[in-house]
Amino acid sequence: MTGRQSIVLNGDLGSGKSTVSIELAKRLGLRRVSVGDLYREMAQQRQMTALQLNLHAELDQAVDGYVDQLQQDIADSGEQLIVDSRLAWHFFTHALKIHMITEPTEAARRVLARPSGPAESYTSIEEARAKLHERSESERNRFLVRYGVDKAKLRNYDLICDSTKASAEEVVAHVIAAYEGSFGQRILRDSPPLLLLDPARIYPTQEIQALRGLWETESDFVAQIGQAGEEALEPLRIGYTGEKFFVVDGHRRLSAALRNGFKLVPGQLVAECDEQVVGGLSAIEYFRSEVGLSVIYDWDAAHGTQLPLPEHILERTDAVLAGEPGTQP
Numbered sequence: 001m002t003g004r005q006s007i008v009l010n011g012d013l014g015s016g017k018s019t020v021s022i023e024l025a026k027r028l029g030l031r032r033v034s035v036g037d038l039y040r041e042m043a044q045q046r047q048m049t050a051l052q053l054n055l056h057a058e059l060d061q062a063v064d065g066y067v068d069q070l071q072q073d074i075a076d077s078g079e080q081l082i083v084d085s086r087l088a089w090h091f092f093t094h095a096l097k098i099h100m101i102t103e104p105t106e107a108a109r110r111v112l113a114r115p116s117g118p119a120e121s122y123t124s125i126e127e128a129r130a131k132l133h134e135r136s137e138s139e140r141n142r143f144l145v146r147y148g149v150d151k152a153k154l155r156n157y158d159l160i161c162d163s164t165k166a167s168a169e170e171v172v173a174h175v176i177a178a179y180e181g182s183f184g185q186r187i188l189r190d191s192p193p194l195l196l197l198d199p200a201r202i203y204p205t206q207e208i209q210a211l212r213g214l215w216e217t218e219s220d221f222v223a224q225i226g227q228a229g230e231e232a233l234e235p236l237r238i239g240y241t242g243e244k245f246f247v248v249d250g251h252r253r254l255s256a257a258l259r260n261g262f263k264l265v266p267g268q269l270v271a272e273c274d275e276q277v278v279g280g281l282s283a284i285e286y287f288r289s290e291v292g293l294s295v296i297y298d299w300d301a302a303h304g305t306q307l308p309l310p311e312h313i314l315e316r317t318d319a320v321l322a323g324e325p326g327t328q329p
Helices: 017-028 035-045 050-057 061-077 104-113 125-147 168-180 185-190 219-228 251-259 283-290 293-303 311-321
Strands: 007-011 031-034 081-084 096-101 159-162 194-197 236-240 245-249 265-272 276-278
Touching (some): 096 168, 104 125, 168 194, 236 283, 245 251, 245 265, 251 293, 265 276
Parallel strands (some): 159 194
Antiparallel strands (some): 194 265
């Protein structure tokens, strides 16, 4: 990446994009533009919640038209900026495009903890999580209809940053390293996006037996990983189902990162959703095939993690409990 580019950040509420964008603007000495602030002002002026304005915008194209033209004008100006916007990646063709993510319950907790205004108010984490999901899907559908682009597709972006456990300062340090060319350049140049993920949220796809001796017989490897740090770790090869991240190659490195308490690990996206991983299997099919109950339980027991059971395992468990023929634990 070059220092002449703008940096644009996308992410749902609670992902940390506003905090990160503010700190990036300070560190890099660039002007920050927040389209989200403008959108919230529009909602308040209409005495609506942000979700209500989103739903209204699906019917009234003038709302999006005004905001989108503003973003296009800013992009066309050529000014080097930090832009906090859910759609700036579509308008700023040559910017470093960052997509912020976080675990949904953690995002809801953050939003609930904020001082609430008339545009955004929730009474519980459960309500906040549900409303945030509804708002995100409303925006996603609107962008699909209006522009034919899917904001949830990771390949729209250069850098995916998971802020579930990492602090804003840690995320900013990684972003600046990527921006200035000292981190992740091969992936950013040849096959973006570069992934920066919470290792405790990545699912294994092989049995733990092959790794049980790692910290006894190869303790030097774990120590070397710890001494080198997150940015020096060889990127894991990662698949994505649209909801879950999983290891295609790199279990030893992921295990070592967990045992060293890393908050972020670098990764290269192999396939997402319907893209093929291996053997004709899509990312979704591969995940359902390789991630079983014993794989998750053994991995969690070895690393002290607590991966949520994915939908296909819950469905299978429910079928077993219901006594449906042809099912087994």
